[in-house]
Amino acid sequence: MSKLYDLYGKVQGAVISFLMLFxxxxxxxxxxxxYVLKMPLMGIEELLLFPTIWLYMLGGAHASFTRTHITCGVLTLLIKRKKSFALFNIAQTVISIVVALWLTRWAWWFFTYSLRTMKESPLLYIPLILAESAIFVGLALMVLNTVVEFFSHVSEYRSFDGTELIKEVK
Known part of the structure; x- marks a missing residue:
């Protein structure tokens, strides 16, 4: 599972790199x-919409994969034992999973709505489902990454005996 998950992370990183380059x-x-040739190309802003939305959503999913997403760690300053810290991480991850599943459910509804309506972009007539599907895919990947993080925290919790203290930062 670990090698497959690592491969998934590498593929995701490669897709993000390609989208940034594009x-x-x-x-x-x-x-x-x-500005140089004074020949504006109509529709390029519209075309930029598609990779930008995918980049945004895949970037969020990749941040959850690498566990570099934004967290609020104020309560962790009060925790002294490693096992308590691991238990706090489990609770935090469970809340994240619940919220992510809730948002993914909404994204699924939006995705099915987009499939039914099959809207197109105004100038280039590109199906908007190509951009709108990024919301569902990105959130589903975030759920997957958060579930993997949950099992990692459970494993970490089981490895501590309960007496180990967190080292003080000096």
Missing amino acids: VGVLMFIQVILR
Whole structure:
């Protein structure tokens, strides 16, 4: 499972890198055409919408994969024992899973709505489902990553005997 999960992380990172490069190239082309050559290309802003939304959602999923997402660690300052800290992490992750599942459910409803309506972009007539599906996919990946994090915290909790203290930072 670990090798497969690591491969998933590498693929996700590669897709994000490609999307960043693609967005950068499109913006460079837009600047050169509009401000240097004075020949604006119609629709490039609309085209930028699709990789940008995917980049945003996959970036959030990748942050949850690498566990570099934003957390509020104020309560962790009060915890002295490693086992208590691991239990706190389990509770925090369970809350994250519940919230992520709730948001993913809404994203699923939006995804099915997008499939039913099959809206198109106004200028290039690109199906908006290509961008709107990123919300569901990104949140589903965040749920997956948070569930993996939960099992990691449970394993960590089981490894402590309850007497080990967290080292003080000096």
